[in-house]
Amino acid sequence: MRPTPSRIALFAPEPFEAGKVLMLAEDAANHLRVVRASLGDIVELRDGRGGVGSGTIARLARGSVTVDVTETATVEPLPAIHLLAPIGDRDRMLWLGEKATEIGVTSWRPVLWKRSKSVSPRGEGTMFLAKLRARMISALLQSRGAWLPEVHPDAPPERAIAAAPQGSRILLDADGSPILSAPLTSPVVIALGPEGGIEEQERAAFVESGFSPVTLGVTTLRFETAGVAAAAIARAATSHSTTDHV
Secondary structure, three states: OOOOHHHOEEEOOOOOOOOOEEEEOHHHHHHHHHOOOOOOOEEEEEOOEOEEEEEEEEEEOOOOEEEEEEEEEEOOOOOOEEEEEEOOEHHHHHHHHHHHHHHOOOEEEEEOOHHHHHOOOEOOOHHHHHHHHHHHHHHHHHHOOOEOOEEOOOEOHHHHHHHOOOOEEEEEEEEEEEHHHOOOOOOEEEEOOOOOOOOHHHHHHHHHOOOEEEEOOOOOOOHHHHHHHHHHHHHHHHOOOOOOOO
């Protein structure tokens, strides 16, 4: 069955304006062929930086698509949630990146913990970052979000701490207090450990820098499960916030 035309969503890497023509490349053209779109169909547009809009397909070629942009708007960012994600198994990192985008995480910084070094295959390097961005874009379109997470360079724990904004800083830790007992106001910074857990020296560095150890429950969660759960709790806690410190 062909999807409803108004539900076709396309990612535009560049800003777009109402009344002008937008040219999109091969990825968009391939997607439109997969969903069997036709000339004149309505498409939704997202640029990942708050720009949303709609338009009609004016031309569909093998390697490109032209859209006549009819409407545009700007969506304000959600209250900030910054995720310090462990460098770990690449497939599990990709899954976490996808779900973090759906939840509306503001930024993603990969952290090279000591125990990250023993993981193979790890999610790192330029090719992995390209795959991560593609998964995030797909999740953005599926969820009808407006903002892609800002992806920062890999960092060791000490550099990740130094770069993290002030605010509600939490470190997921099995020995911490229940996460629901911690007041979470934007910006929220979530530090997430790797497979095998965090070394005691690393834990101490985060605690000394104002990160509160919190736990999600009595069972041991995989890092991607813990990351999604913590981000969802933080999003719910900040959903009615009127102050954003992005």
